[in-house]
Amino acid sequence: MTMTSWLPLIVLCSSLFTGLIIFLLPEERSGWRTALNMTGATVKVVGVFVMAWGVLVQGAVYEARFTMGLGFDFVLHVDLLSLAFVSLSSNLWFLTTLYAVGYLEGSRNRSRFFGFFSLCVTASTGVALAGNLITFFIFYEFLTLVTYPLVIHQGTPQALAAGRTYLWYAMSAGALLFLGVVGLQTLAGPFDFVSGGVLGGMDDVGQWEARVIFALLICGLAVKTAFVPLHGWLPAAMVAPAPVSALLHAVAVVKAGAFGVLRVVQDVFGKDFAAQIGVLEPLAAVVAATILFGSLRALMQNELKRRLAYSTVSQVSYIALGAVVLGPLATVGGLAHLVHQGIMKVTLFFCAGIFAQSRNIHRIDQMDGLGRTMPVTMALFTIAALGMIGVPPVAGFVSKWYLAQGGIQAGQDWVVAVLVLSSLLNAAYFLPILHRAWFRPCSGNLGGPGPETASGSCGIWEAPWMLLLPTLATAFFSLAAGVFAGWEWSPLGVAELISAGRGAFP
Amino acid sequence: MTTFLVYSLTAALLAGLGVHGLITRRHLLRQIMALNVIAGGVFLLLISTAYRNQGDFADPVPQAMVLTGIVVAISSTAFALALLRRIYVAQGQAQDEAQDEAQGQAQMDAQANDVSTPRDESTP
Amino acid sequence: MIWLFVIGFPLLTCCLLGHARTRDLAAGPGLWLASFPALGLALVGGGAPGVFPALFLETTLHFGLYGRFFLLLTSMLWTAAGLFAWSAAQSGSGGRDQFRFAFFFLVTLSGNLGVCVAQDLASFYVFFAMMSFAAYGLIIHDQTPKALHAGKIYLIMTVIGEVLLGAAFFYVGVMADSLLFADAAQTLASAEAGWNRNALVFSLALVGFGIKAGVLGLHLWLPLAHPAAPTAASAVLSGVMIKIGLLGWLQLFPLFAGQESWGMVMAWLGLAGAVYAAAAGFARHDPKTILAYSSVSQMGLMIMAVGFALAVGGPWAWDGLALGADPLLSGLLVFVLVHGLAKASLFLGVGLAKAARWSRSQARLILVGLAAAGLVLAGAPFTGGALVKQALKSGAGQLSPIWSDFFIAVLPLTAVGTTLLMAMFLWRVWWSMSVNVDLPETHPETAQDFESAKTGLGMVVAWGGLLILVLGVVPLAFLALPGSWLGMGLAAEGWKGLWDGLWPIALGLAATGLFLRFNQGGPEANGLDDLVLAAVERNAARLHAWWWSSPYCEPACGTINLVAWSDRILQSSWMQTVPDRIERRLLYWHTVGVLFVGFVLVFLAVTWWSGR
Amino acid sequence: MTLAAWMILVPFMGGVACLLLRGRAVAWVGLAASAATAWTCLPLLRHVWHSGPVRIDLGGWAAPLGIGLYLDGLGAMFLLLTAIVGLLVGVYALAFFGRGREYARMEPYFWPVWLVLWGGLNGVYLSVDVFNVYVLLEMVGLGAVGLTVLSGTNDSLVAGLRYLLATMFGSLIYLLGVALLYAQTGHLDIFLLADAVDGSLPVLVAFGLMTGGLLIKAALLPFHFWLPPAHAGAPAPVSAILSGMVTKASFFLLLRIWFVVFPDVTAPVAGQLLGVLGAAAVLWGSLQAVRQTRLKLLVAYSTVGQLGYLFFLFALLTPAGGEAWSEGWASMAWTGTVFHVFSHGLAKAALFMAAGCLVLAMGTDELAAMRDIAGRLPVVTFTLGVAGVSLMGLPPSVGFVAKWMLLKASLASGQWWWAVVIAMGGLLTAAYVFKILSFTFVPVGGHDANARPKAGPKAGRNVDQGANEHQGPKNSGVPELRPVPALMTLAALTLAALCVLFGFRAEEVIALLLRDMGLEPPFDAVLIGNIGGDRP
Structure with missing residues (x-):
C-alpha cells in the first residue's frame, strides 16, 4: 500500500479512532477529550487538504480497495465529488467540535456524545469516500446507527420520541435501500461509481428492473434527504443539542442522503440512462414538491429550530434538483449547493444554539431586538439567512443561479418557477426573523433567564468565543463562497470541474 | 404379513399412543410416562430390524442401539422425575400448564382443555 | 482595482463602524466622504475595464455606455445626501440610531455604485440586491408604524422584484451563453414575435426592474416609502435608486432594434403611470408623498422614453450607439440627471423646511428654491426640463405615424400634471412651514429631536449645491457645447418653444388655483393606491388566516407518518390481544402436538407426491 | 487426525475433573478445559483448511461397525463458533459465578454440565453416524436442561422440565426415523446412507420423522414453545450457551440430513x-x-x-x-x-x-x-x-x-x-x-x-x-x-x-x-x- 491508498484510510480513521478512544475516556477528562478531538479533526482536515492538493493539482488517484470476498470490494476512492463532500464534512467537523465543546460545557455524558459525534463524522466521511454503492450503503447505515444516540442524547421523552421517529424512518428506508443495492448487484454485478453512470452501458439490464431498482434506491435515500412525504423525522430530530442539529443538517445525515441521490443518479444510472427509462420526471416532481412544501411548512413554524429544519427540507432538495435536471449547469448548481447549504445551515444552527444556550431563546417571537443584545451572533445569522434566501452576495444565490440556468438549458422551465416561488417563500420565513431581531426594540421578554445573564437585560451580551468563533468562520465561508464564486477552487469552481468530468473515476 | 410388519405396526401404534398421551395429558408425570411409551415403540421397531434380512444371525447393531437407547431413556426419565419432584415440592402440584392458570394468563383456554386432568391427582 | 476600490470604499468606511473609536468618524463625515472616490472616478474616467474572474461569476466592471453618467449622478446625490444626513445628525435632527443609519446608508451606497459600473448580470444582480435590501434599513429607520408598514410593503415588493429579475437574468444568461449585458442585449435584439423566451425575459425584466422604477401598478411602495424614510434617504431613493431600474432596462433591452410591440407596451405603461401619478398625488397632504407621486409620474415619462427607444428601429447598429448621437437617448439621460438632481433637492428642501422653525424670509427663500427646482421638473423653458421635453418629442416623432402624433399631442399634458403636483407641493410645504404643525406620523422621540434641533450648515450646503446644479448644469452645458444637439434643442424652436414650455405650466398653475379654491383644507382622501393596497392586504390576511386554520397546517400534514402507522398497528386492540392469545395457545402441548403431527403428515404428503 | 476425537474427549475429561473438585478450583479447571478445547480446535481447523475434509474411524473400525468421525468445512465452522463462544462464556462464567452466594452455589454444577454439553456439541458436529448423533443430541439436551434448572427457581424448574420433555420427544421421533431408515437400508453412516436411500415410503417417513424431530429441537416456529421460558429463566451464561450454540446443533444435523443423506428425495x-x-x-x-x-x-x-x-x-x-x-x-x-x-x-x-x-x-x-x-x-x-x-x-x-x-x-x-x-x-x-x-x-x-x-x-x-x-x-x-x-x-x-x-x-x-x-x-x-x- 502506498500513500495514495493510505491517505483515504487515514482520513477515515482520524475520526473513527478518535471516537473509539473518547468512549473509553472518563467523563471528567474534558481536557484530554478536547485535545483528542481537535487532533483528530486537524489530522482529518490536513489529510483532506493533502488529498485535494493531490487530486486537483497533481492529478493523483487516491484509492484504498479491500476485497471482502462477498462479491464486492470495499472501496474508498477520492474523486472530485467525494472531495467536495469530504472537505465540507472535515472542515465543519472541526468547527462543530469546537462549537460543541463550548456548547456542552459542564453537561453530562460528554464522552458518549463526542464519541458518537466522531463516529458520525466517520460515517459521513465514509459516505463521501465510498467508491461503490455497497461501500456507500455500509457507511450510510452506519450513519443511521451512530446518529441515533446523538438524537436521543438528552433522554427526554421528546428526545426519545424523536429518536424513535428517526429510527422508524431511517430503518425502513435502510431496508428498501438494502433491497435496491442487492437487487442492483444481482442484476448488474459489482461495479464502482463511474461518472456518467454505469447501467447505461449494460445490455442485460432491463428497463423495468432498472426502474424498480431506481425506485427502491431513491426511496431508501429519500428519508435522509427528507423528500416530502418522508421528511417527518427531520423536524422531530430538532430536540437534539444544537451541534447535533448542525451536524445532522449541514454535514452528516441529510447531506448523506442528498449525496446518495447524486451518486445514484449520476454515477450509477447516469443522467442519460435515467432520463431514458423515464424515472427522472417522477423524481423531479417529488423534488419540486419538497422544495415548495418544505418552505411552506417552514413558514408555519414559530420555533426557530423547527423553522430551520423545514428550511433544510426545502434546501436540501436543491441538491437533488441539480441531479434530476438534465442541464450540466444544474449539476454544477446542485453540487455547489451541497457545500453552500452546508456552511450556511451550519451557521444558522450555530446561531440558534447560541440563542438557546445563552439567552434561552427558542421561539421566533422571543427574538425581538436580539440584534441589539447579541449583535455579532445576529449579524452572522443574518448573513446565513440572506444566503438561504438567495440574496447575493452570500453563497446561496450562486447555486440558485446555476440551478435555474441548468433548468432553462434543459428546457425544463418549471425549475425557474420552482426556484422563484421557493425564494419568495424563503424570504417570507427568514426576513421577518431578521426584522424582529434588528428593528424591533428589545423587549427584555426573553425565554427565561440565560445561564449567565440577568433576565430581561438588553445590554450587549455576546456568546463565549468557543461558540462564536466557529460561527464566525462558517458565516465567513458562506459569504466568501458567494463573493469569490468565480475563483477556480471555490465550491462552484470545484463543482464545475466535477461536472466537466475531470477527476471522475478512471 | 411378515413378522417385521407386525412388529413395526405395533411399534407405530405404541409411538402413536405415546404421542397422543404426551400431547393430551397435562400432568407432567403422565407426560413422562407417555414419552417412555414412545421410547418403547421406537425400541421395539429397532429390535425388530435385527432379523429383518432373515439372516442366520441377529444383526448386533440394533441391539447395541436399543441398549444404548434404553440407557439414554432411563437417565432422561430419571432426570425428568427428579425435576418433577422438585417442582411438586416447590409448588404443590405437577402440572406445567397449570402454571399459566395460576398466573391468570390463560384461564379461558385452560378451562376448555382441562377436563382430562383432574387437579387432585398426586405425584410420587 | 480602482473599480473595486470605488465600490468597496463605502464598505470599508462601514467597517469603521465596528470599532468604538472610529465609529463616529464613519457615521459622521464618512457618510459624504464615502462617495468621493466614485465622484472622482466619474469625473476623471476609469481607464481599462476591470475584469475580476474570481469575484461572483466573473465580474466585469466598467462604465459601459451609461455607467459613467449614472455614477456621476449617484456620487453627486449621495455626497449631498451624506452631507445632509451628517449635518442633520450633528444638529440633532437626524433621529436616533445614527450608527445603524450609517451602516445601511453606506451599504446601500456601495450597492448603488456597484450597479452603475457592473457590466455583467451577476455582479449587477449582486449590487442591485445589496442596494435594495439595505435600503429597507433606511426606509424604516424612524420605526414609526407608518415607516414599518412602508418598509414591509417595500420589502415584499423588492423581494418579488429581485426574484423575477433573477429569473430574467437566468434566462438571458442561458440564451446569450454569456453574462455580459452587451451579449444579453444582442441576444434579445434578435427576438421574434410571439410568446417565447424573449417575451418571457421582457416581461420578467419589465416587472423586475419595474418595481424598482415605479411602473404603474408596481409603484405602490413608492408613495409609502419616500415619506417614511429620513430625508437624506428619500433623496437618494427618489433621486438615484429608482433610476437604477431604468439603467437595467437600458442595459438589458436592445434599444433601437425595432421591438415595436414591447416598446409600445412600455410607452403606454409609462404614459399611464405619468398621468395616473399626477392625478393620484396632487391632493395629498404630506409634501413628501406628493414628491413621491411626482417621482412616479416622472419615471413614467422616462419609461415612455425607453419604450420609444425600444420601438424605434435605429439606422445604426446598436453597439455603435454612443452617448449624444441620438437626441432621444441623450435626452433620456439628461432627463435622468435633471430629475435626479431636482428631486433630490426637493426632498432635501422639504427636510430643510421641516428641520427647524424658519423665519418668514428664510421660509420664502426655501420656497423659492423649491419652486425653481419644481419649474425645472415641469419643463420650464431654458431649463433642463425643456430640453428633455424636446428630446421626448423628437423620440415620439420617430415612431410610426399614428403613435407619433398621439404621443406628441399628449406630451405637453404631462407637463400640466407635473406643474400641478409641484404647485400643490409648494403649497403644502408653505402651509406646513407657516402653520408649523408637527407631522403627525413622526416618532415622538424624533419629533422631540426636531423640537430641539438647529439647522446644520451642511444641510443648507447640500441643498443649495444640488439646487445650483439643477439650475445651472444645463445652461452651462449649453454654453460649453453649443454645437451639440443640446444647443439645437434649446435654441431651435425660438418663441414657439417658449410658448410650448409655458402654456402647460400656466395651465397647471390654474388647475392648482382652482383646486385650492374649492378644496382648501379638505381632508386627505384615500387614493386608489391605498384602496388597492388595503384590499390586497386584507385578502392576504384572510389567506393567511385560512391557511393557518386549514388542515394543511397541521404538523402531520404531508408526511407519511411511519411512527403513527406503526403505533396504530402495534397499539391496536387486535395487536394487543390476538398475538398474545395465539402465542399462549402455541405454548400448549396439545396445540404444538397437533401442529407437529400435521406438519409431519403434510411433509410426507408433499414429499411423496412430488416423488411420484 | 485424532485431534478430532480430542475435541470430544477434552471437554468430557474436563467435565469429569470438575465433578471431582471442590471450590473455586472447579471454575479454574473448567476454564482450563474450555481453553484446551478451543485450542484443540485451531490445529484441526488448520488441517481442514490445508488438506480438506478429515475422516477418521475410531479404533480402526470401518464404517458399518466402528464409530466414524468426519470434519468438513461446514462442521469446522460450527466447531469454531462453539469454541469461540464457549471460551468467552467460560471467561464470563468465571466472573459471573464468582459473584455472591446465590451464584456461587451453582458453580460446581455449571462447569461439569457445561463441559459435557460442549463435548456433546462437538460430537454432533463431528459424527457421521446418525445413531451416535442421537446419543450426543440427548447428551446435549440433558446438559442443556441441567443448565436451565441451575438456578433452581420454580419458573426455571418448570421451564426446564418442559424443555426436557420437548427435547426428549424430538430425539425419540428422530430415533424413530433412524430406526426406520436402518430397517430399510441397514446403514447408519451418513455417506453410506446417502448412497442407499431411495424414494420408498419407509425412507420418506424416516426423512419426515427425522426432520420433524430435529425441528422441535431447533425450535422452528410452531415448535418453539419450550424455548422462551427456558432461555429467559436461565442464568446469563447459560442463556448464552443455549441460545448461541445448542439450537445450532439440531440445525446442523438438519443440514446434514437434508443435503447429505436425502438430497435426492427432498x-x-x-x-x-x-x-x-x-x-x-x-x-x-x-x-x-x-x-x-x-x-x-x-x-x-x-x-x-x-x-x-x-x-x-x-x-x-x-x-x-x-x-x-x-x-x-x-x-x-x-x-x-x-x-x-x-x-x-x-x-x-x-x-x-x-x-x-x-x-x-x-x-x-x-x-x-x-x-x-x-x-x-x-x-x-x-x-x-x-x-x-x-x-x-x-x-x-x-x-x-x-x-x-x-x-x-x-x-x-x-x-x-x-x-x-x-x-x-x-x-x-x-x-x-x-x-x-x-x-x-x-x-x-x-x-x-x-x-x-x-x-x-x-x-x-x-x-x-x-x-x-x-x-x-x-x-x-x-x-x-x-x-x-x-x-x-x-x-x-x-x-x-x-x-x-x-x-x-x-x-x-x-x-x-x-x-x-x-x-x-x-x-x-x-x-x-x-x-x-x-x-x-
Whole structure:
C-alpha cells in the first residue's frame, strides 16, 4: 500500500479512532477529550487538504480497495465529488467540535456524545469516500446507527420520541435501500461509481428492473434527504443539542442522503440512462414538491429550530434538483449547493444554539431586538439567512443561479418557477426573523433567564468565543463562497470541474 | 404379513399412543410416562430390524442401539422425575400448564382443555 | 482595482463602524466622504475595464455606455445626501440610531455604485440586491408604524422584484451563453414575435426592474416609502435608486432594434403611470408623498422614453450607439440627471423646511428654491426640463405615424400634471412651514429631536449645491457645447418653444388655483393606491388566516407518518390481544402436538407426491 | 487426525475433573478445559483448511461397525463458533459465578454440565453416524436442561422440565426415523446412507420423522414453545450457551440430513414449507420480541425470530434438487446461512451476556428499570448496541454479510419473497433492539418527568410509565447499581467486537466452506487456498 491508498484510510480513521478512544475516556477528562478531538479533526482536515492538493493539482488517484470476498470490494476512492463532500464534512467537523465543546460545557455524558459525534463524522466521511454503492450503503447505515444516540442524547421523552421517529424512518428506508443495492448487484454485478453512470452501458439490464431498482434506491435515500412525504423525522430530530442539529443538517445525515441521490443518479444510472427509462420526471416532481412544501411548512413554524429544519427540507432538495435536471449547469448548481447549504445551515444552527444556550431563546417571537443584545451572533445569522434566501452576495444565490440556468438549458422551465416561488417563500420565513431581531426594540421578554445573564437585560451580551468563533468562520465561508464564486477552487469552481468530468473515476 | 410388519405396526401404534398421551395429558408425570411409551415403540421397531434380512444371525447393531437407547431413556426419565419432584415440592402440584392458570394468563383456554386432568391427582 | 476600490470604499468606511473609536468618524463625515472616490472616478474616467474572474461569476466592471453618467449622478446625490444626513445628525435632527443609519446608508451606497459600473448580470444582480435590501434599513429607520408598514410593503415588493429579475437574468444568461449585458442585449435584439423566451425575459425584466422604477401598478411602495424614510434617504431613493431600474432596462433591452410591440407596451405603461401619478398625488397632504407621486409620474415619462427607444428601429447598429448621437437617448439621460438632481433637492428642501422653525424670509427663500427646482421638473423653458421635453418629442416623432402624433399631442399634458403636483407641493410645504404643525406620523422621540434641533450648515450646503446644479448644469452645458444637439434643442424652436414650455405650466398653475379654491383644507382622501393596497392586504390576511386554520397546517400534514402507522398497528386492540392469545395457545402441548403431527403428515404428503 | 476425537474427549475429561473438585478450583479447571478445547480446535481447523475434509474411524473400525468421525468445512465452522463462544462464556462464567452466594452455589454444577454439553456439541458436529448423533443430541439436551434448572427457581424448574420433555420427544421421533431408515437400508453412516436411500415410503417417513424431530429441537416456529421460558429463566451464561450454540446443533444435523443423506428425495414444496415456517418464525418471533417488557424474554423471542432465517436455505436449495448446487446463488445461500449462524451465535451470546451484566447490576431485567444505563454502564450498552447491529444485519457486522448473501441468493434464485421477509424481519429486529437501547437513554434525574410525550406511541407510553414511577417514592434515591466485574463486560464486549470483525473476513470462511461442498464459488473473486481437497 502506498500513500495514495493510505491517505483515504487515514482520513477515515482520524475520526473513527478518535471516537473509539473518547468512549473509553472518563467523563471528567474534558481536557484530554478536547485535545483528542481537535487532533483528530486537524489530522482529518490536513489529510483532506493533502488529498485535494493531490487530486486537483497533481492529478493523483487516491484509492484504498479491500476485497471482502462477498462479491464486492470495499472501496474508498477520492474523486472530485467525494472531495467536495469530504472537505465540507472535515472542515465543519472541526468547527462543530469546537462549537460543541463550548456548547456542552459542564453537561453530562460528554464522552458518549463526542464519541458518537466522531463516529458520525466517520460515517459521513465514509459516505463521501465510498467508491461503490455497497461501500456507500455500509457507511450510510452506519450513519443511521451512530446518529441515533446523538438524537436521543438528552433522554427526554421528546428526545426519545424523536429518536424513535428517526429510527422508524431511517430503518425502513435502510431496508428498501438494502433491497435496491442487492437487487442492483444481482442484476448488474459489482461495479464502482463511474461518472456518467454505469447501467447505461449494460445490455442485460432491463428497463423495468432498472426502474424498480431506481425506485427502491431513491426511496431508501429519500428519508435522509427528507423528500416530502418522508421528511417527518427531520423536524422531530430538532430536540437534539444544537451541534447535533448542525451536524445532522449541514454535514452528516441529510447531506448523506442528498449525496446518495447524486451518486445514484449520476454515477450509477447516469443522467442519460435515467432520463431514458423515464424515472427522472417522477423524481423531479417529488423534488419540486419538497422544495415548495418544505418552505411552506417552514413558514408555519414559530420555533426557530423547527423553522430551520423545514428550511433544510426545502434546501436540501436543491441538491437533488441539480441531479434530476438534465442541464450540466444544474449539476454544477446542485453540487455547489451541497457545500453552500452546508456552511450556511451550519451557521444558522450555530446561531440558534447560541440563542438557546445563552439567552434561552427558542421561539421566533422571543427574538425581538436580539440584534441589539447579541449583535455579532445576529449579524452572522443574518448573513446565513440572506444566503438561504438567495440574496447575493452570500453563497446561496450562486447555486440558485446555476440551478435555474441548468433548468432553462434543459428546457425544463418549471425549475425557474420552482426556484422563484421557493425564494419568495424563503424570504417570507427568514426576513421577518431578521426584522424582529434588528428593528424591533428589545423587549427584555426573553425565554427565561440565560445561564449567565440577568433576565430581561438588553445590554450587549455576546456568546463565549468557543461558540462564536466557529460561527464566525462558517458565516465567513458562506459569504466568501458567494463573493469569490468565480475563483477556480471555490465550491462552484470545484463543482464545475466535477461536472466537466475531470477527476471522475478512471 | 411378515413378522417385521407386525412388529413395526405395533411399534407405530405404541409411538402413536405415546404421542397422543404426551400431547393430551397435562400432568407432567403422565407426560413422562407417555414419552417412555414412545421410547418403547421406537425400541421395539429397532429390535425388530435385527432379523429383518432373515439372516442366520441377529444383526448386533440394533441391539447395541436399543441398549444404548434404553440407557439414554432411563437417565432422561430419571432426570425428568427428579425435576418433577422438585417442582411438586416447590409448588404443590405437577402440572406445567397449570402454571399459566395460576398466573391468570390463560384461564379461558385452560378451562376448555382441562377436563382430562383432574387437579387432585398426586405425584410420587 | 480602482473599480473595486470605488465600490468597496463605502464598505470599508462601514467597517469603521465596528470599532468604538472610529465609529463616529464613519457615521459622521464618512457618510459624504464615502462617495468621493466614485465622484472622482466619474469625473476623471476609469481607464481599462476591470475584469475580476474570481469575484461572483466573473465580474466585469466598467462604465459601459451609461455607467459613467449614472455614477456621476449617484456620487453627486449621495455626497449631498451624506452631507445632509451628517449635518442633520450633528444638529440633532437626524433621529436616533445614527450608527445603524450609517451602516445601511453606506451599504446601500456601495450597492448603488456597484450597479452603475457592473457590466455583467451577476455582479449587477449582486449590487442591485445589496442596494435594495439595505435600503429597507433606511426606509424604516424612524420605526414609526407608518415607516414599518412602508418598509414591509417595500420589502415584499423588492423581494418579488429581485426574484423575477433573477429569473430574467437566468434566462438571458442561458440564451446569450454569456453574462455580459452587451451579449444579453444582442441576444434579445434578435427576438421574434410571439410568446417565447424573449417575451418571457421582457416581461420578467419589465416587472423586475419595474418595481424598482415605479411602473404603474408596481409603484405602490413608492408613495409609502419616500415619506417614511429620513430625508437624506428619500433623496437618494427618489433621486438615484429608482433610476437604477431604468439603467437595467437600458442595459438589458436592445434599444433601437425595432421591438415595436414591447416598446409600445412600455410607452403606454409609462404614459399611464405619468398621468395616473399626477392625478393620484396632487391632493395629498404630506409634501413628501406628493414628491413621491411626482417621482412616479416622472419615471413614467422616462419609461415612455425607453419604450420609444425600444420601438424605434435605429439606422445604426446598436453597439455603435454612443452617448449624444441620438437626441432621444441623450435626452433620456439628461432627463435622468435633471430629475435626479431636482428631486433630490426637493426632498432635501422639504427636510430643510421641516428641520427647524424658519423665519418668514428664510421660509420664502426655501420656497423659492423649491419652486425653481419644481419649474425645472415641469419643463420650464431654458431649463433642463425643456430640453428633455424636446428630446421626448423628437423620440415620439420617430415612431410610426399614428403613435407619433398621439404621443406628441399628449406630451405637453404631462407637463400640466407635473406643474400641478409641484404647485400643490409648494403649497403644502408653505402651509406646513407657516402653520408649523408637527407631522403627525413622526416618532415622538424624533419629533422631540426636531423640537430641539438647529439647522446644520451642511444641510443648507447640500441643498443649495444640488439646487445650483439643477439650475445651472444645463445652461452651462449649453454654453460649453453649443454645437451639440443640446444647443439645437434649446435654441431651435425660438418663441414657439417658449410658448410650448409655458402654456402647460400656466395651465397647471390654474388647475392648482382652482383646486385650492374649492378644496382648501379638505381632508386627505384615500387614493386608489391605498384602496388597492388595503384590499390586497386584507385578502392576504384572510389567506393567511385560512391557511393557518386549514388542515394543511397541521404538523402531520404531508408526511407519511411511519411512527403513527406503526403505533396504530402495534397499539391496536387486535395487536394487543390476538398475538398474545395465539402465542399462549402455541405454548400448549396439545396445540404444538397437533401442529407437529400435521406438519409431519403434510411433509410426507408433499414429499411423496412430488416423488411420484 | 485424532485431534478430532480430542475435541470430544477434552471437554468430557474436563467435565469429569470438575465433578471431582471442590471450590473455586472447579471454575479454574473448567476454564482450563474450555481453553484446551478451543485450542484443540485451531490445529484441526488448520488441517481442514490445508488438506480438506478429515475422516477418521475410531479404533480402526470401518464404517458399518466402528464409530466414524468426519470434519468438513461446514462442521469446522460450527466447531469454531462453539469454541469461540464457549471460551468467552467460560471467561464470563468465571466472573459471573464468582459473584455472591446465590451464584456461587451453582458453580460446581455449571462447569461439569457445561463441559459435557460442549463435548456433546462437538460430537454432533463431528459424527457421521446418525445413531451416535442421537446419543450426543440427548447428551446435549440433558446438559442443556441441567443448565436451565441451575438456578433452581420454580419458573426455571418448570421451564426446564418442559424443555426436557420437548427435547426428549424430538430425539425419540428422530430415533424413530433412524430406526426406520436402518430397517430399510441397514446403514447408519451418513455417506453410506446417502448412497442407499431411495424414494420408498419407509425412507420418506424416516426423512419426515427425522426432520420433524430435529425441528422441535431447533425450535422452528410452531415448535418453539419450550424455548422462551427456558432461555429467559436461565442464568446469563447459560442463556448464552443455549441460545448461541445448542439450537445450532439440531440445525446442523438438519443440514446434514437434508443435503447429505436425502438430497435426492427432498421435494421443492417441502423446502418451501420449511422456508415458510422460517419466514413465519422471523416475523412472529420478532413481533413477540417487540412486545416483551422484560429484557431476557425479549432476547429469547429474538432467538425464535433469528432462527427462522436459517430455514430459508432449505427453500432456496431444494427447487432443482442437485442441479441447484451448480448455481452461483447456492453457494451464496450456504454462506449466508452459515454466516447467519455465526452472527446469531456471537450476537445473541453477547446480548445475553450483556443482559446478564444488567441483571446483575440492577437486580431485575425489566426494561423500564434500565434508566440511564447508557450513562452508568456505557460499555454494556455499547455491547448491546453492537450485538444488536449484527442481529439487525446492518453493516459493519457479520450479520450484514449474512443478510447480504441471503438477500442476494433469494433475488438471484428468483425467490424474491424471501427478500421481502428478510427486509421486514430486519425492521422488526431494529424495532426491538432499539427498544432496548432507548430505555437505556432515559436519564435517572428525570428532569422533565412532567413533560408528557407528544404522541401516545408505545415507547412514549413506556417512558411515561417510567416517569410516573419516577415521581413516586423512588424519586429520592435512584437505585444504586451493583458493580459488574470487568471480566464479564469484557467477555461480552469481545463477542460483540467479533461480530464486527468477522464481517470483514468473509473470504476465508467462504473458501473453507465451499470447496468441500463442490459448490461453484459465487463470485469471480479468487478464493484463497487450494480448492478442491479430496472428498471422501
